[in-house]
Amino acid sequence: MTTRDTVTPHDGTLRVLSTSDLAGIDITLTDVVDTVEQAYRTLAAGHSDNPRKLTVKPADGHSVAYAMLGRDGVRDVVAIKTSYKHGLHESRERQHYYTTLSIYDDVTGLPVAMMDCGRIGSLRTPAVSALLARECAAPDARTALVIGTGTQGRLALPFLLTTLPQLDRLMLSGTHPEGLAAVRAELARHFPDREPEVVTDLRRAAGEADVVVATAGGHTPAAVEADWLRPAAVTILVGHGLAPSTLHRADRVIATSEAQMQVTGTDMADADGKLPAVDQELPAVLSGAARARTAPGQRIFAYNSGLVITDIALGHRFAQLAAEQGLGTEVALWR
Template sequence: MDRDDTTLRVLSTSDLAGLDITLADVVDTVEQAYRTLAAGTSDNPRKLTVKPDDGHSVSYAMLGRDGVRNVVAIKTSYKHGLHENRDKQHYYTTLTIYDDVTGLPVAMMDCSRIGSLRTPAVSALLARECAPDATTALVIGTGTQGRLALPFLLTTLPKLDRLLLCGTHPDGIAAVRTELARHFPDRDVELVTNLASAARDADVIVATAGAHTAAAVEADWLKPGATAILVGHGLAPSTLHRADRVIATSEAQMRVTGTDMADSKGNLPAVDLELPVVVSGVSKARTSAKQRIFAYNSGLVVTDIALGHRFAQLATDRKLGTEVALWR
């Protein structure tokens, strides 16, 4: 079907699952989005959040523009059942992209795979900038983000020789091992039971656990020069408040979504640098080898847009998706 201003290509979960993309391609796409944002040619307004008083659900809406790809997109995210176990929660996220040159819609897609790739890629970029010589990495959590954390870290940290995992769910642990073997068949991961001991050994810690986790790395457990990256849960607030440096993908978003890390007065410390500035080369994340760095990975919609557009290109090349006459 010829594209016009009444049709929209809809890409389902299964459409996107069939697309091959390398971890290096994902990292490069995400990094380009940050560089473009730092150059001032992209727009990434603060996300809108809606959450009922009882906290049973949360909804986000994020609008952005990629100035290199010349596309505009909006991402929506809705999670229901936050007080339930993960298997009882409902989660839906979509990305709708428009071509800002032709004025035509590009695609509407399930955004779950994009998020599952984008987030660990961002953690890997944070790790590369904050701990380029890291040899030991610890991942906390075995959910969606935990399963790809190690393969992405190995992509950006070539000196890693020891991989540690803290998790309690057998299926999740097995999934982490499966993903690692798929991307790096010659590597294995050590399952740790003493979190404090493992944290003291780690150069990089990536905390991806769910809200119900009992894991909470304290600042005293971090060795000099360690980098602690928060994606979900697994770090105690002390790792933020006692950090020598604080790096965030976005300080504004950290202040919206990172309130569980606030002190007893509800305050969060100032952010020293944002990741787009760091990857652009303007400033260095680390100014001393002994600094303990806290990094907050909240994700920016411009990275979803760039990666979503990359997937849309791959899907179009393979003629995947369904053309829907949405506006006819």
């Protein structure tokens, strides 16, 4: 994987990559995982910057907007990601959601690309879950359970198999037939010899799983309790599907960012509105400075919240591939 390919137009124009441009780029799951892992390692080494995001939300809560700035010290790029969702009180099909990533070369001082960030996020998040699973799972982990069949649920199993190829039983909990079919199709596309086992008894399935990844939406009735889990199980929260007890009764708590967990994980707070302290953050674990699992039999809770530094690295990787394939539209924005 290269990091400093020439992807910047020499005349200072901006390469704009649309949703359809990015959809046409073929990238392997291994490439995605490696790119995301490198971003975390670079951050842990102190070579990158990942400040807290800015948030604005009107009093009636009908919309929310975020701005996230960061710098990747290996790729030598600076980028800003914006995210805007409108219609939060509406059903999902009536909501409007836009997310963009603008990247600048911090060596030449020229713009690299501006792109839709939807596909970046849809790949980055399950890749992070897979890295958490690899670092937190017990050495003899063989069974995984994914809760939810939305965007994150559909890619969770292929990414898990990328970082934990020893998994030999894949369970899936979901209620939407089209979602279940989409998960099967996505798994077959990457691992044609594997088939997920659809489960209806969530308590039993959770008790048999070594790795549980909860990706369900906010309206899910699924809520795995700590008492359901087997010893040494790891639970990874991406969306919903885990009860607060899985966090508060865990032997170890790992997060991509403790600061972000304190802000975005409030639905997992206890009766006093508090969250437990995080034992380690993923960048330190991936760098080798810390360990996720410190003793056999520990139940680990892992919290997956996005860091913009991973969006930047993966977005820059897509910009590289787009430049190689001649994709995108070059716009003389500043002329």
